[in-house]
Amino acid sequence: MKPFFVSFFLFLSYSAAAIVVTPGEWDFGTIESDGGLVSQVVQILNNSEREITVTLISTCGCLTVAPAMLKLQAGESGAVTFFFDPVYEKGRVEKDMIILTTQPGVPKTLFLVRGEVLEARDGKKGGAAEESPAALAAGRVVQLQFYYSPGCKSCLRFLKHSIPELEKKLNLKIEVAPFDILNPEVYEDFHARLANLGVEEKAFPALFVGGVLLQGDREIAAKLEGELLAFAQGNGQDQPGVAAIEPGHREQIGVELAVLPILLAGLLDGVNPCAFTTLIFLISSLALAGRSRRETLYIGIFFTTAVFLTYYLIGLGLFQGLRAASVFPIIALIIKWALIGALLLLSGLSLYDYFIVRSGKSSEVVLQLPRFFKLKIHGTIRKRVRTTALIGSSLMLGVLVSIFELACTGQVYFPVIVYLVRLGNDPRAYLYLLLYNSSFIVPLLLVFLLIYFGINSGVIVSFFQRSIKLVKLGLAFLFLTLSVITFLI
Template identity: 35%
Template sequence: MRKSLTHSLVLLVAVLGLLMVPTVTAEDPMVRLILFWDEACPSCKIVLKEILPPLEAKYGAQLEVAKLEISWVANYELLLKLEKEYQIPPERRGVPTIFIGDFYLVGEEEIEESLEPLIQHYLAAGGVDYPAEVGASPTSTASENAPAIYMAYFYQTGCRECDRAEHDLRYLQQKYPQVVVESFSVVEQASLAEWLGERYGVPEDRRLTAPAVFVGQDVLLDAQVNAEELLALVEKYAASGAEPTWQGWEQARNRATERIIARFRSFGPLTVLAAGLVDGLNPCAFATLVFFVSYLTLSGRKGREVLAVGAAFTLGVFLAYLVVGLGFYKVLDLLGDLLTTLGRWVYGLTALLCAALAVFSFLDFLKARRGDIGDMTLNLPHGLRMRINAVIRRGRKSQAFVAGAFATGVVVSFLELACTGQVYLPTIVFVMSQPEMRVRALLFLVLYNLLFILPLVVVFILVYYGTGSKQLTRFLQRRAAMVKLGMAMLFAALATWLTVSVVA
């Protein structure tokens, strides 16, 4: 009797377990996908620990995820193969990346937004298998006696292209042990970059850019630094090897330094001013600008408060670039991964805000077409604006908001540093280390930064005038529909632009 009772209890527990845990029968569809990730990637950790577990718990045995860490040669080769098959543009390649059926998802935000709908789509379609064989062996590597191939790799802190280039170079070293890569900061080793650039025939306006790889008689710059091009060079030098062509370059250091200084002298004030203005209009800087202007618009702040916040934010941007130019560049090396993660969050939040403003502006356009413009001049609807104001005023005093604007200006300037001054800023930073040129370099650095913040100054002045000028208000009321439609199109374009920047 005891044996029978025990047996019955075991059967009952087994039945309950089957009811509690999702199971798959032969008829149940299954979705199999591949996630490529990297141990040093913060976004990958979020996908692994926060995004995938709830989906795996929800779909149970109907969802199978192959999680492949790209430090393994076979995994990285599979990633390269799938990127080529799926025709992923070079500027979008990176980790985390998911391949599911006929689709690929790149980046934490895209995976979080689109993965579950794709899982549901393929379950409804009867399931989908892995897009490639998982666990395949890597292709053969070179023999142990192969001659060494030396490469000089130049990087810049915060450079997204450099992040992917470093993945490619690590893969190359694992696959071909004879590859030896020596890494140099293009800012700290500007003289070496200049010397190699002249020796390899690199145009002067590209000698201090990153990423860059010099090997044998060949050089790869910017987007050319990718796994396919690097593999081709390894095959080219597999039999003969490639000596470190930069050995003994110290004898020519003074000459290389003089060329950088000569190029710096050729800039002239107008050249530096133009460079600062152009860099101040780039996507990264414009994302920063839109972030605060949008927030000020949403919060309903006006007049002097806008000027105070704008001045604090602009001062933060100016001082951050000035400090970097004065030689505190090494601090950014310690924050490389953190800056990349913060940058994606800032641009992602800005994109969402721009998308919301595009919707509100289009709704205002429809109201204006009907002649209802009483509650939309340069603002959100009255009720929403009052609720936002109430939240802000309960949580922050004006002084704290100004301080927050200054701190944000500093932080976001570090985030956008890699998108600005690709030639001029590294040159000025290097020349600052030359005592005889320090005063002129400091002057040029100040001029560059002043023109860099000019778009911010103009926009904040326009916001101040727009929120405090009755004449402008009356003008906008007369042309409300046209203005609101233009704003909707502008914010929609910005949201798209920033989203592409995040997932790229």
């Protein structure tokens, strides 16, 4: 009698809820307990005049469904797949799947799943059994859109560990397009997709599997596997009316434009009057100390190595700190506009210095090393160039000079670091930091090589003095370019 009453109840409920479920129930027949999963595709039609959301909840661990939620427009139908696992069942089986809708005033309805499970016979599996969901989905490619903030540790664990584990378990190829939710344009796109689905923002991270949205770590962990299986088998829900967002579209603008400005920034900072004047003083001091060309080259190599490592480690620390702070939207916004303002100011001051140098008043430029730091650097150089501990002294000299010079070279370096933070969670940002510092030491190495091969230091000094105004003009253009790119990303 139960099947009759359940079917009658279903008929009344579906009519009231204005949904039509086909078939009205699922009889999987007679199967053996070791025969594996059996499945049934069920169509659900929204027969009402309004959009509804259908949620399916199993009453038994042996009965699962994917996807567990459908959003249907008026007159639209969607497919779900039921899976029944007979391994722990025996005899006559009757299980219910609860069907809920957002139709006002409509109670929950029940979908009946029934059949008979026989004890397994050795060496034989039931012929009615079908392949497992993982086998049905094997080899498919599923694309996900993942919205998260760069400082979210659970998000990084999800990308690094959970996705590979799911790929291995389900035999799927999962392609994840990450989106930095702190980027205002990305956040705007995300809300456009929410509006199209008719749902509200609940939690981050958020994940789209086709047209299905999962929000928060807990919901993603609970439902992602089922949604992946359903989507890979072609039963997943596509999102109507929303064009797919290109993965990392806006972040790629900054990444693609990053290489050349960073390369130029490093080179220009390397011939920045702050750094180059110190280098010339070092070479002159080595000559006065009676150092040979070979010794000068060795000192130059160790000095340059220390400069590179010191600058890179300082930059890495600042980069990590600013990236961690940028997980807060208000801080990320402040960083962006503060950087744009600083870059425009530095561009203007560099242009001003260009005209000052052009008028023959190089000592009056604004962007130069303060006198206090100049005296500190010169005193350190005089002390270190005469010591007999060549390697240790050269390394220490490089570290100390780098720290003192930051008061001036930081005018280029710090904006570049903040600019790299604005690139989001792209791992290439670390490579760009290496690129900047490698470019920065190129002029240092070149000068030491020229001295080693017999070029007089006076020739180098003369060339530098003639080039100051071009360096200042180049810095003005560089700062302006970085400000424009920062505005775009």
